[in-house]
Amino acid sequence: MSTLLGLDVTRIKADFPILSRTVRDGRRLVYLDSGATSQKPVQVLDAERAFYTQHNAAVHRGAHQLAEEATDAYESARATIAAFIGAQPDEIVFTKNATEGINLVAYAMSNATTAGPESARFVVGPGDSIVVTEMEHHANLVPWQMLAQRTGATLRWLGLTDDGRLDLSNLDEVVDATTKMVAFVHQSNVLGTINPVETLVRRAREVGALVLVDACQSVPHQSTDVHAIGADFLVFSGHKMLGPLGIGVLWGRPELLAAMPPFLTGGSMIEVVHMEGSTFAAPPQRFEAGVPMAAQAVGLAAACDYLTSIGMDAVAAHEHELTGRAIEGLSALPGVRIIGPVTTEARGGAVSFVVDGIHPHDVGQVLDDRGVEVRVGHHCAWPLTRRYGVPATTRATFYLYNDAADVDALVDAVKAAQAFFGSA
Amino acid sequence: MQLESMYQEIILDHYRRPHHKGLQELYDVEVHHVNPTCGDEVTVRVRITADGAHVVDEISYDGLGCSISQASTSVMTDLVSGKPLEEALAVQQEFLTLMQSKGADIADTDIDEDLLEDAVAFVGVSRYPARIKCALLGWMAFKDAAAQAVAAKEQT
Ligand SMILES: Cc1ncc(COP(=O)(O)O)c(C=O)c1O
Numbered sequence: 001m002s003t004l005l006g007l008d009v010t011r012i013k014a015d016f017p018i019l020s021r022t023v024r025d026g027r028r029l030v031y032l033d034s035g036a037t038s039q040k041p042v043q044v045l046d047a048e049r050a051f052y053t054q055h056n057a058a059v060h061r062g063a064h065q066l067a068e069e070a071t072d073a074y075e076s077a078r079a080t081i082a083a084f085i086g087a088q089p090d091e092i093v094f095t096k097n098a099t100e101g102i103n104l105v106a107y108a109m110s111n112a113t114t115a116g117p118e119s120a121r122f123v124v125g126p127g128d129s130i131v132v133t134e135m136e137h138h139a140n141l142v143p144w145q146m147l148a149q150r151t152g153a154t155l156r157w158l159g160l161t162d163d164g165r166l167d168l169s170n171l172d173e174v175v176d177a178t179t180k181m182v183a184f185v186h187q188s189n190v191l192g193t194i195n196p197v198e199t200l201v202r203r204a205r206e207v208g209a210l211v212l213v214d215a216c217q218s219v220p221h222q223s224t225d226v227h228a229i230g231a232d233f234l235v236f237s238g239h240k241m242l243g244p245l246g247i248g249v250l251w252g253r254p255e256l257l258a259a260m261p262p263f264l265t266g267g268s269m270i271e272v273v274h275m276e277g278s279t280f281a282a283p284p285q286r287f288e289a290g291v292p293m294a295a296q297a298v299g300l301a302a303a304c305d306y307l308t309s310i311g312m313d314a315v316a317a318h319e320h321e322l323t324g325r326a327i328e329g330l331s332a333l334p335g336v337r338i339i340g341p342v343t344t345e346a347r348g349g350a351v352s353f354v355v356d357g358i359h360p361h362d363v364g365q366v367l368d369d370r371g372v373e374v375r376v377g378h379h380c381a382w383p384l385t386r387r388y389g390v391p392a393t394t395r396a397t398f399y400l401y402n403d404a405a406d407v408d409a410l411v412d413a414v415k416a417a418q419a420f421f422g423s424a
Numbered sequence: 425m426q427l428e429s430m431y432q433e434i435i436l437d438h439y440r441r442p443h444h445k446g447l448q449e450l451y452d453v454e455v456h457h458v459n460p461t462c463g464d465e466v467t468v469r470v471r472i473t474a475d476g477a478h479v480v481d482e483i484s485y486d487g488l489g490c491s492i493s494q495a496s497t498s499v500m501t502d503l504v505s506g507k508p509l510e511e512a513l514a515v516q517q518e519f520l521t522l523m524q525s526k527g528a529d530i531a532d533t534d535i536d537e538d539l540l541e542d543a544v545a546f547v548g549v550s551r552y553p554a555r556i557k558c559a560l561l562g563w564m565a566f567k568d569a570a571a572q573a574v575a576a577k578e579q580t
Binding site for chain 2: 361378
């Protein structure tokens with residue numbers, strides 16, 4: 001039951017100590033909330049621990065042996081993580097999380113207004129537009145709302161179709177000659193929808209707009225090559241891909257990073273400092289002010305190695321299978337409606353649904369009582385839930401350590417919720 | 425199975441057949457509160473008498489949310505309705521204390537069960553930190569509305 005399409009889930013589960021604990025009075029833990037944050041294998045924990053027990057020092061400062069080793073560990077981690085997405089080490093900037101990566105670009109764009117002529121292409125102002133979609137996580141919406149507010153630019157968005165896809169019918173009007181930035185999610189954290197990157201990038205290129213891809217839910221779940229994606233910036237969070245909390249990645253085209261003004265400023269990001277003013281280091285250091293999260297970088301590199309050893313195509317195929325099983329199992333229940341595509345085509349493993357007559361919070365409570373841990377609410381995409389006319393949804397998300405038994409536990413628990421509240 | 429201890433019959437009854445639901449025309453103050461983590465919302469309308477006692481003589485609400493937030497609001501309206509504001513707010517305060525009791529046996533606390541009446545049924549909720557805000561939504565809206573209603577009366 002636990003081996004689907006070649007993934008030895010039993011063996012994988014053994015690498016994740018937390019998955020063998022019980023919850024709520026001895027229930028087996030069925031963790032279906034990896035979309036919020038993933039669990040961590042011992043390989044990642046060991047790598048972080050080894051950094052602290054053997055090499056800990058402040059990176060890029062000092063010339064003693066530990067400082068050298070810590071810097072080497074940090075920069076080797078950068079190389080591993082860059083390779084994981086088909087990038088060069090200097091093209092990736094470490095941030096606290098994806099949210100910070102998006103804010104970095106949005107603030108750099110407003111800082112461009114007062115920076116030198118080399119950053120002219122980042123300037124936005126009245127008459128310019130910034131384009132997002134109605135399915136964005138708040139992390140890829142609010143920073144652009146704020147950029148528009150600070151600069152006088154206009155925020156526009158692409159709407160959604162009833163079946164959970166981007167509505168591209170007015171793409172050419174929404175993204176037009178005034179558009180300076182098109183920012184969109186690669187894979188929706190609520191609907192599971194995988195967006196047509198190529199179409200969106202092509203249109204952005206026609207009008208000379210920059211493109212930022214929120215890859216939080218795609219990099220952890222499918223093989224990613226930033227050059228094939230063809231965007232200018234791409235962000236993701238380490239904690240959703242088996243890595244530690246507190247580290248995210250911003251990838252940027254090198255020529256753009258080189259021309260972009262800094263966001264956070266301080267130590268480590270400077271070239272020369274005088275009382276009157278300072279000049280800045282080349283990327284990626286320009287965007288990494290302060291002592292960086294070296295241990296987390298080492299942990300994230302270990303996560304990339306772990307995923308690579310299993311194979312991202314195998315991970316994606318496995319989740320595809322689980323997603324299909326979940327869609328089928330849930331759709332078969334009377335009174336259960338999936339919010340998002342009901343086929344597995346161009347779709348990842350986030351399955352959101354509503355149950356007639358039972359609020360998602362109450363569904364989640366019954367599931368939790370049975371050890372099935374899902375997320376309920378608007379999933380930081382409030383405009384999206386509003387678009388589908390529901391106050392909230394229940395969402396299950398799958399990862400490499402889930403198996404068919406987990407999906408079946410979900411479906412059974414939804415039936416139990418219906419029985420408990422007497423709605424089916 | 426701990427579900428029954430959380431979803432006591434009183435709670436499910438109020439959820440299925442809420443009291444004072446549907447906004448009434450007689451009111452001094454209307455407030456709208458949301459729970460930003462889940463999107464639950466409630467609108468509460470309150471009218472108090474102009475005498476010093478400020479008796480809650482009209483209360484109604486409308487809302488959208490889980491069984492806990494909706495049932496709790498319904499129970500709240502029963503408990504504060506017809507009470508002088510000071511007493512109503514004492515019940516509100518006691519309910520807050522109940523929600524902060526972390527699932528302790530009420531007998532081991534100073535909580536006044538008689539004051540809480542039906543609201544005692546929510547004791548199971550206090551064991552689930554994520555749900556406490558649901559239970560408090562309507563009660564906090566009432567507290568806010570009461571303060572505004574008093575301020576309005578004192579102005580005129
Ligand atoms: C699609 C998407 N974008 C952005 C984020 C924000 O990630 P973080 O909170 O790690 O910055 C998330 C995480 O919930 C997400 O799913």
